[in-house]
Amino acid sequence: MTRPMTMAERMLAAHAGLDEVVPGQLVECDVDLVLANDVTAPMALRTFRELGATRVFDRDRVCLVPDHYVPNKDIRSAEQAKLVRDFAHEQGVSHYWEAGRAGIEHALLPEQGVVGPGDLVIGADSHTCTYGALGAFATGVGSTDAGVALATGRAWFKVPETVRVEVTGALAAGVCAKDVILHVIGLLGVDGALYQSIEFAGSAMRALSMEGRMTVSNMAVEAGAKAGLFEVDDVAREWLSGRCERPYVEVHPDADAACARRVAIDAADVVPCVAWPHLPSNVRPAADSRDVAIDQALIGSCTNGRIEDLRVAASVLAGRRVAPGVRCIVIPATPAISRQCMDEGLAAVFLDAGCVLSTPTCGPCLGGHMGVLAAGERCVSTTNRNFVGRMGDPASEVYLAGPAVAAASAVAGHIALPDDLD
């Protein structure tokens, strides 16, 4: 019998070829997938060349996704995207997507069945933790780690302690997954789970759809966490079935596994909320944020650019118009989601309401293109970060919210709840 282990410990042990691991232990693991994007891959490729490597460790286990500045915003970003494209073709990388088929990496990989439960994934992007929703141990690293792993298929990890966040009861109508994770980050603080792995549990978490779970896991890093994990259950099994391109392994925590900390939250305490500038932990009820006039609303990103999010936004925008003087930018996270928006009539709702409907891209989320803010401008955004200068000028402001609040705010011209609209 090995010691009781958490999900994070079980998965790291399995990939390190060990029977058991303990928090704090440093292990070297075989990884199942290595991911990089158009911003981080160029540096990772430099590392790859510096190593003298000529072939990637496994052409089917490398994911290269041009999403941040793609479709290319300028000559420099075009050159970065080209470096990645040329490398993908030279190496015969099977998981490379060209603009038109590419989407935001953390929406695209799960959708396309590339990531599965039990996988150990490193990505040169901090929101790689999104795949924790699928029961994969997935974490962000830098370009050097990614470059080394491209060559070797290996990476080092410090086994994290586990924080168990249990949300029990039922969420009130109008409260979404984004509100839950903002509430959690507000409680824990932006470094509340630093160097730790979060296990999300409890009846309110189990009641979330896979899209909702991905929203939650996506923002685990905003509490400093290395990973944000959900156990695989029937909801996950159904979503995964017929989708996963490889057989997968469900990893469950032992009931008596030791956690560094347990955080119990009553779902009834979670209300629609907004993270004010300039930290994701600066959370206040949306109802107390109505004085904030906005210039832009952004509905999209790896946090809230999935079909479920767009359906919610469309239900608020249907039959209404975006307030004069406000830009509402809607960005489906992948081409498949764009297509669904057309098929379900959501695209028409957005266009009739006077929204900008964009091709999939990270774009404005990181102040890249397609919605950069001027000094003094304010944006309510379904993204995950509101740091100084995140979406443009350092004197601009970002308020993080769920899709319903973002859409209602676009109509009202200030932060608002759907119930505020006539």
Place this chain on the structure above:
Amino acid sequence: MRFEGTVFRYGRDVDTDVIIPARYLNSSDPSVLARHAMEDLDPTFVSRVRPGDVIVAGENFGCGSSREHAPVALKAAGVSCVIASSFARIFYRNAINTGLAILECPEAVEAISDGDVVSVDTDDGSIRDETTGASFSAQPFPPFVAQIIQAGGLVERTRRQLAERGGRA
């Protein structure tokens, strides 16, 4: 390694968006990135920083994105070492992997003021505030991490391992 330099003192949660704003991520050239280091937090930083200078900051330094451009920009701007109360984990990895010296030492952060001259020995973690005469010692690195640093970074370490295995990972 020993460094001596003037301190740039900042608060907690210094994030990667202020260390190197995303609008400059269409380049990965260290000299280009260096010109914009810390721009959104301290627009005067780049004109004032001298080779060897030290950043001292509170908890959670480097939180936010995984962009390795952040430690690269600081190093290329001339920063020799960052002393913080704690580091965000991806920044911690990236600093080690790219050879930017970092030390975790809440006591030193508490006591050191902006503009002080400090000397740092990254091998034994000793920190001395030359302006006030106070000394501190930072947490030593775990042996595995120290090994990576001694090898000259993760790339060097991996290159050696690959060579030992005859070029195959």
